Amino acid sequence: MYVEIIMQEQSTSRDARQIVQDHLNTVKAPLSDAELAQAKARVKALLERENAVLVAHYYTDPLIQALAEETGGCVSDSLEMARFGAQHSASTLLVAGVKFMGETAKILTPNKRVLMPTLEATCSLDIGCPADEFSAFCDAHPDRTVVVYANTSAAVKARADWVVTSSIALDVVDYLDAQGQKIIWAPDKHLGNYVQKQTGADMLLWDGACIVHEEFKAQGVETLKQTHPDAAVLVHPESPESVVALADVVGSTSQLIKAAQTLPNRVFIVATDQGIFYKMQQLCPDKTFYIAPTAGSGATCRSCANCPWMAMNALDNMAATLESGANEIFVDKALGERAMVPLNRMLNFKNKPIIILSPGTRAPVRSGVMFQGSMVALVTPMHSNGDVDWDALRKLVDWHIAEGTHAIVAVGTTGESATLNVKEHSEVITQVVKQVAGRVPVIAGTGANSTSEAVELTKHAKAAGADACLLVTPYYNKPTQEGLYRHFMHLADAVDIPQILYNVPGRTGVDMLPETVLRLAGHKNIIGIKEATGDLVRARQIIDAAPADFLVYSGDDETAVELMLMGGKGDISVTANVAPALVARMCALAIEGQAEEARAINEQLMPLHSAMFVESNPIPVKWAVARLGLMPDGIRLPMTPLSEQYHQRVAEAMQSAGVL
Template sequence: MSDTLASSEIVREFWSAPPAPLNEAEAAAVTEEIRALLQQEDAVLVAHYYTDPAIQALAEATGGCVSDSLEMARFGRDHKASTLIVAGVRFMGETAKILSPEKRVLMPTLEATCSLDIGCPAEEFAAFCDQHSDRTVVVYANTSAAVKARADWVVTSSIALDVVRYLKDRGEKLIWAPDKHLGNYVQRETGADMILWDSACIVHDEFKAKALEDLQAVYPEAAVLVHPESPESVVKMADAVGSTSQLIAAAQSLPNPVLIVATDKAIFYKMQQAAPDKLLIEAPTAGNGATCRSCAHCPWMAMNGLYSIRDVLQKGDQEILIDEAVRQQAVRSLQRMLDFRKP
């Protein structure tokens, strides 16, 4: 198994600059262009909670979807549109294509990847699984189509605990990949026999327990909301731990007037809708003077922009294509996930 790359190494090797910010007039003009193109191309916009709020607002306004990766997959599969525009990172577009091979799946940029995907190369992972052939292979959705094809189950953070408890009750021993922090959290909560792949999200890995403790001293009335891709020391400080959709629900239900949130800050768009009267504060990452490009926001999610959505609708040149043999293998593990948690 490869050692986990440092955040700075991953960003330097794979990251491209995000689009320049738009002024109000530019955003309004390109939004109208996109609206017309979506209708013209029989397309629907599916956006993740971590994309720019302007993209999330556009998806909402045009009958699309803003959600976590599980609901993105389900929405794209079930929607009648013949073209899916997936604003997120590449594994989300691949998941849409695996489940909807008959549809054209386009992304604003195919360069938008994920540190967890990068950190779990398919050939290395397959060799690792072969060394532990007696174990059931469970992979997080943040992986390539080829890794999903090698897996028995795919899970998102919203159903990881339930799936692993189910497998444990069946007496199964597991391989978990790729996020070690999420895997560690699931292992602690379930007591399952798990071997963990060594990789981490460059955003969540940055959250710091000591700095969070200092921030809590400033806001003693605050609740702490943490995504389980964060380090164990941060997760242990949480009032609520969960997936993006679960954290939004917690923001709405918790009585605290202030919420410190340890996940990508773009979630604030939907979280503020759910809890309009609450103050939302980013959990501390590398601290003042940090030079990381990942602090509290995924650099690849930031590569999605309104102009790139317009351009891909016009040109159709950022299309997700998957080898059919790989797709047929990957769809089995994905379908298990969807069947396990039917709406």
């Protein structure tokens, strides 16, 4: 089903048209060579002074794109701009683009200062989708999953289930459609129509359009094609359907640039903002590019294939912003955290599809769940008196995300769940979820030797916003296999959240046999197991016999690579507390099947894997993390600090791994 909803479009178009005309009437004369050199030198000096990096969109002035590259910044699409800024060491991001790009950068890097040359640079898609009206529209269709394009405000993103860019929209919608989900799409009707026709998904479309792409006309493209019959036509899917139909390649800005590089054609007709020609010509100096004709030219065209808001970014206002600190982007903390959830789904989709919530409910669709990679079994920082160090916990979370950890397991057995009371246990889950703010999945350890207590903890984890729960087998009780089956089935029936079984007989005194695991694997909420025996034959037995969407994770760092190479989906890791970047890289390589590279990293980490168990876990790992200066060395009785005789061995293992 394809339905188009008409809202806001007429008044928005008039407003946009006036803004465009105002801009066209005030375009400044180009700078002389001397003036240009002076302006660039000023911006460069201010970037250095302010510890700032310039991130620019493909549609900005070529002078700005060149300056970004010259100063170690980034020229890319909106998502990659934000990701680059988040990973860069600069404390200030200067975002040359439009306002939603600055907001996205701020959401992804809330602790950095984000500046823009002007706050007036907006987007017709953004202003054509007011948050209050869009939210009401979504509320009127609670059975639909809400997917919004990146060209929207933080408030609209916060209302969505997914955020997508044009490069990933087809994949995400196809994925959701395969789950039987009906979709609300906003705000670009042309991109939405293209996605709907390609996927066949049931989509309800908001009626918005980009004033640049909407102006491309099929007749003009056909006429230009007659002049250049060998030209390839590259079209952004925000263009009207009649123009898309003429394309040799339809794609995002990055995809169109890639097409220009890879297609054998020497001439191209391009239907997107002409700012992209800077990068195309840079990468393909021997090729010729023509902009697709728009409706009108000069004073009669609405955009002339050049976004007027992008054109508001200039060297002079960039310098003025850096000089004064004006035009800073602020996003309300709570709003940013909500917007981060659908953004995070997009960021992680290609490498690790994650939970898709059924519209209007909290119930996850099992086949939409996939956690994979390095999932740190996070230690719980404590002061010397044993009290939880909440500040250190929050800093530790941020450090892991910055280092590339794929998911955080809070209050597992390594997190000293056995010695935290229920109130402390619950609060650690709450604080970790809050600090993560949707940037990576959070898996809450909620196992207990009392079924009722495990239910209580699991219900709290769901209410706190955890993405899944990790449930260790009941310890000390030594239940039978039937008792284990009933315990986990009761939990899966009681709380509708993805649940990962955890078998570690060396610590619990009870071994959950593969036959029991396979009985449990049929429940929709039981999505996988952390198998910590180190027995690869057993792991293979479960992988081969379980449903295809049942996930097997290693709980034994030394054998994790081999488990992943045989089909396991990740490592719930102790070692990742100390060497998160290496473990994340190792897991990614192993899951991709790059055995030689993954095994090489594992070999480098092997002394550290071993050193983490010279005394009972988490004694050595807490000492190591404290040695890194990330937290105090507190641990709670009956656990005691690492014996002095092992200090040198653990330190040497850390040095061997390159982390000390």
